[in-house]
Amino acid sequence: MNFLFFILAVVLAPLLPGIVNQTKAFFAGRRGPGFFRLYFDLWKLLRKSCPRSTTSTWLFDLAPAISLAATLVAGMIFPWTLDTATTLSGISAVLFFYLLGTGRFFTVLGALDTGSAFEGMGASREVQFSALVEPIVFVILGFLVLATGQTSLAGLLAGYDAGAWAHHSISLVLAVLAFFAVLLSECCRVPFDDPETHLELTMIHEAMILDNAGPDLAFILYGAAFKMMLLAAFLVALLLPALPLAAPAKAALLLASTLGVAVLVGIVESVIARMRFLKTPQVLSGALMVAILATLLFVLF
Amino acid sequence: MNFDILFLLPIVAVGLAAAIHATAYLHGEALLHRPRFWGFFLATLVAMAGVVLAPGKIAFLLAWEAMGLASAGLVAFENEEKAVRKATWIYLLACHAGACLLMLAGVLLGRPDAFLAAFFCGIVGFGLKIGFPPFHVWLPEAHPAAPAPASAVMSGAMIPLGFYGLLRFFWPQCHLAPYATPCGWTLLVLGLVGALGGILFALPQANLKRLLAFSSVENMGVIAIGLGLAVLGWDAQPIGALALAGALAHVLNHALLKGGLFLAAGSVLRQTGTLDQDLLGGLMKRMPQTGTLFTLNALGLAGLPPFNGFLGELLIYSAAFAAVRTSSSALITAGFLVLAFLALTGGFAAAAYCKAIGATFLGEPRSQAAAEAVETPRRMWLAQLLLFVLSLAMVPGTIYLARLFGLGTDLLIAAAVFGGATAALAAALIALRRFLCPRGAVKPACPTWDCGYAEPTARMAYTGTAFTQPLADLFNPILHARRHLIPFRGHPATPTDAALVGETDDRALAGFWRPIFTFFARLFQQVHLLQNGSLHLYILLIILAVMALLIAAFVS
Numbered sequence: 070m071n072f073l074f075f076i077l078a079v080v081l082a083p084l085l086p087g088i089v090n091q092t093k094a095f096f097a098g099r100r101g102p103g104f105f106r107l108y109f110d111l112w113k114l115l116r117k118s119c120p121r122s123t124t125s126t127w128l129f130d131l132a133p134a135i136s137l138a139a140t141l142v143a144g145m146i147f148p149w150t151l152d153t154a155t156t157l158s159g160i161s162a163v164l165f166f167y168l169l170g171t172g173r174f175f176t177v178l179g180a181l182d183t184g185s186a187f188e189g190m191g192a193s194r195e196v197q198f199s200a201l202v203e204p205i206v207f208v209i210l211g212f213l214v215l216a217t218g219q220t221s222l223a224g225l226l227a228g229y230d231a232g233a234w235a236h237h238s239i240s241l242v243l244a245v246l247a248f249f250a251v252l253l254s255e256c257c258r259v260p261f262d263d264p265e266t267h268l269e270l271t272m273i274h275e276a277m278i279l280d281n282a283g284p285d286l287a288f289i290l291y292g293a294a295f296k297m298m299l300l301a302a303f304l305v306a307l308l309l310p311a312l313p314l315a316a317p318a319k320a321a322l323l324l325a326s327t328l329g330v331a332v333l334v335g336i337v338e339s340v341i342a343r344m345r346f347l348k349t350p351q352v353l354s355g356a357l358m359v360a361i362l363a364t365l366l367f368v369l370f
Numbered sequence: 371m372n373f374d375i376l377f378l379l380p381i382v383a384v385g386l387a388a389a390i391h392a393t394a395y396l397h398g399e400a401l402l403h404r405p406r407f408w409g410f411f412l413a414t415l416v417a418m419a420g421v422v423l424a425p426g427k428i429a430f431l432l433a434w435e436a437m438g439l440a441s442a443g444l445v446a447f448e449n450e451e452k453a454v455r456k457a458t459w460i461y462l463l464a465c466h467a468g469a470c471l472l473m474l475a476g477v478l479l480g481r482p483d484a485f486l487a488a489f490f491c492g493i494v495g496f497g498l499k500i501g502f503p504p505f506h507v508w509l510p511e512a513h514p515a516a517p518a519p520a521s522a523v524m525s526g527a528m529i530p531l532g533f534y535g536l537l538r539f540f541w542p543q544c545h546l547a548p549y550a551t552p553c554g555w556t557l558l559v560l561g562l563v564g565a566l567g568g569i570l571f572a573l574p575q576a577n578l579k580r581l582l583a584f585s586s587v588e589n590m591g592v593i594a595i596g597l598g599l600a601v602l603g604w605d606a607q608p609i610g611a612l613a614l615a616g617a618l619a620h621v622l623n624h625a626l627l628k629g630g631l632f633l634a635a636g637s638v639l640r641q642t643g644t645l646d647q648d649l650l651g652g653l654m655k656r657m658p659q660t661g662t663l664f665t666l667n668a669l670g671l672a673g674l675p676p677f678n679g680f681l682g683e684l685l686i687y688s689a690a691f692a693a694v695r696t697s698s699s700a701l702i703t704a705g706f707l708v709l710a711f712l713a714l715t716g717g718f719a720a721a722a723y724c725k726a727i728g729a730t731f732l733g734e735p736r737s738q739a740a741a742e743a744v745e746t747p748r749r750m751w752l753a754q755l756l757l758f759v760l761s762l763a764m765v766p767g768t769i770y771l772a773r774l775f776g777l778g779t780d781l782l783i784a785a786a787v788f789g790g791a792t793a794a795l796a797a798a799l800i801a802l803r804r805f806l807c808p809r810g811a812v813k814p815a816c817p818t819w820d821c822g823y824a825e826p827t828a829r830m831a832y833t834g835t836a837f838t839q840p841l842a843d844l845f846n847p848i849l850h851a852r853r854h855l856i857p858f859r860g861h862p863a864t865p866t867d868a869a870l871v872g873e874t875d876d877r878a879l880a881g882f883w884r885p886i887f888t889f890f891a892r893l894f895q896q897v898h899l900l901q902n903g904s905l906h907l908y909i910l911l912i913i914l915a916v917m918a919l920l921i922a923a924f925v926s
Binding site: 115116118119120121122123124125126127128130131133134135137138139141142145146157159160161163164167168170171173174177178181182183184185186188189190192193194196197199200201202203204206207208210211214215218220279280283284285288350357364368 | 651652654655658661662665669672673674675676680683684687688690691692694695702705706709710711712713714716717718720721723724725727728732733734778780781783784785788791792793795796798799800802803806807814815816817818819828830831832836837838839840841844
């Protein structure tokens with residue numbers, strides 16, 4: 070059952086960047102590239118070749134595939150049905166986030182393997198941001214353990230009962246806010262990164278993949294879309310109380326909500342500018358403080 | 371509980387691999403020097419085994435002291451260099467200070483009312499070997515100075531023996547009621563500071579072995595976090611068992627993986643003559659086996675799935691989750707501290723290893739020596755392969771360990787299965803890629819594009835120092851990196867070379883120990899008032915002393 074919805078998520082993932090771009094186009098008064106642009110792009114890229122420079126080694130060749138594999142397995146263990154009965158109980162949330170970490174590690178190594186200063190710069194900034202994001206994620210996980218009394222990934226996300234949900238709504242909102250910052254930073258969106266360009270000032274994720282082409286680039290673009298799907302689903306699951314619905318209904322709701330998160334990301338991207346690179350650590354520390362505040366409020370009240 | 375076998379395993383495994391590596395590593399050395407290495411090397415191994423197998427306290431202390439002395443001989447192997455002599459001196463000092471405190475701890479342990487005093491003596495005494503901050507000063511000095519096989523044994527197998535000592539002498543009592551709180555929090559706080567501080571100082575290091583040495587401080591911190599949590603939560607199972615199993619699994623993982631990394635660093639030094647990452651680069655092409663094994667070992671040590679390092683950290687994380695779930699506010703606080711610090715440490719560790727791999731093995735070589743490097747003799751990388759294969763065996767090993775502690779193994783089995791799934795899926799995607807772009811369809815013909823620069827040189831690539839600069843700048847209030855610009859001289863049309871030199875020294879040495887030692891040195895300078903070389907003064911002093919003795923004799 071869970072696997073079925075995993076497959077559905079795999080199919081739907083490329084829609085998310087399309088929705089973000091269409092939202093931005095709507096705000097800018099453009100027609101936009103269309104919701105299904107990434108599907109066509111992926112199809113095009115899969116039929117191209119993968120050139121490589123004389124500097125690069127096997128790491129550059131294999132990194133996109135390994136990175137995508139780790140992200141997909143993270144999706145495989147995600148409880149799409151938000152149900153402890155239909156998912157494995159032994160799956161830890163730590164495994165989920167560390168698999169995403171493995172994916173990032175290989176992306177960074179693949180970038181460094183080109184020997185280009187641009188990729189080096191992007192990789193350097195990527196590891197900086199992700200290192201600062203880790204504690205936010207784990208404090209939120211601790212908050213979830215407190216709130217649900219569970220420790221497995223499915224248990225954490227299955228939802229608290231409606232009464233507790235109403236009582237702790239403020240700390241819940243704060244936790245969701247902090248995780249939204251994590252989502253924007255990890256998915257390389259404004260205000261942390263600008264996926265539109267790869268000029269020096271915004272050289273983070275886009276700079277790391279300058280030299281990738283063909284199926285490699287397809288793996289990377291798809292991996293980024295799927296990672297966004299995962300984090301959006303996590304965000305929605307964080308917010309939802311335990312609903313008296315059947316598992317398929319909950320999974321459908323979850324997947325539909327991720328599309329809503331994409332609209333939200335598009336709106337954020339349309340109304341605020343990317344912030345200065347040096348401000349990012351301050352904003353991420355702020356998000357950490359918000360997550361800690363959410364926990365403290367939960368413990369005290 | 372008996373921990374002997376667990377600590378004996380790394381000694382045997384790392385000792386064997388290091389010996390295989392050393393047979394080739396010492397190849398360039400003068401024939402007369404080699405027996406000196408082997409003598410001290412074998413003596414160190416025997417003494418380490420002695421520490422674990424010693425039947426009583428006295429035998430343990432004797433073996434401990436022998437271990438310190440024998441390994442000091444290894445550190446001093448290249449004693450024609452000044453830095454090596456200095457490192458040996460610091461190491462010997464740390465060894466002896468530690469041994470003194472351990473004797474004191476042994477005496478105090480005999481008294482039933484002095485357990486806490488004994489424990490703190492033990493923490494400092496063993497901490498000097500483990501490298502708890504601020505006692506870690508010898509690690510970043512001695513590890514780069516010693517030959518690589520010796521560093522591998524010292525870092526992989528010797529420093530965790532400090533934990534063995536702590537467990538052997540203090541475990542039976544320290545997890546019990548009145549002592550659990552002070553003992554547990556001491557270990558936990560030392561661990562948190564050591565883990566984060568260690569990896570923070572590892573990040574900006576340009577010397578590869580110094581980076582690895584600081585990352586050992588980090589790993590020892592992670593083990594201490596596990597032990598601290600185990601002591602605090604022993605009464606609230608399964609927290610204690612999870613944390614203790616995690617700490618012990620990390621002892622083994624760290625031994626195998628860090629041993630492999632130090633051996634790889636030794637191979638790099640032997641083939642290029644330098645450990646400065648800003649002068650290396652491009653070695654993955656020139657030394658493919660060493661580079662690949664370094665990458666795999668580093669992945670494991672960064673605690674990333676699907677490798678074994680992850681399972682140890684998973685156990686400690688699970689203990690922290692379990693601690694958060696209790697109703698005790700102390701345990702909840704401890705759980706959150708562990709979650710936040712361990713996560714931040716994990717992020718930094720990934721950054722530090724990305725830097726080590728990227729700067730040393732990827733990109734283009736930044737010096738002639740790196741450009742001309744070739745792969746090592748086969749047995750040097752076979753030794754690393756041996757350690758890596760053993761570390762893979764730690765995946766079922768960790769599950770076995772968890773079962774020994776009576777823990778549910780669902781968690782670990784799921785992690786191992788989905789780790790395997792990651793590897794399998796990666797292989798499938800790689801096969802798909804191979805099918806879509808057949809090998810050799812597009813031959814690499816030109817260097818990396820570099821956004822239009824016609825002839826990019828290796829000097830334009832990001833160095834390791836540049837890679838870690840944003841993080842290092844962010845934490846500069848802690849790191850206090852020194853950076854000085856050597857400006858160009860001469861006419862602007864024909865300038866000499868300019869350079870930017872940055873170094874991050876160990877803060878504990880400069881900021882903590884040096885003032886203390888300077889203070890005592892100055893204090894003892896006062897004695898020089900009596901020793902000024904004037905014969906008259908000496909005669910006067912003798913007469914005064916004799917008179918004082920006579921008066922004392924008459925009075926009594």
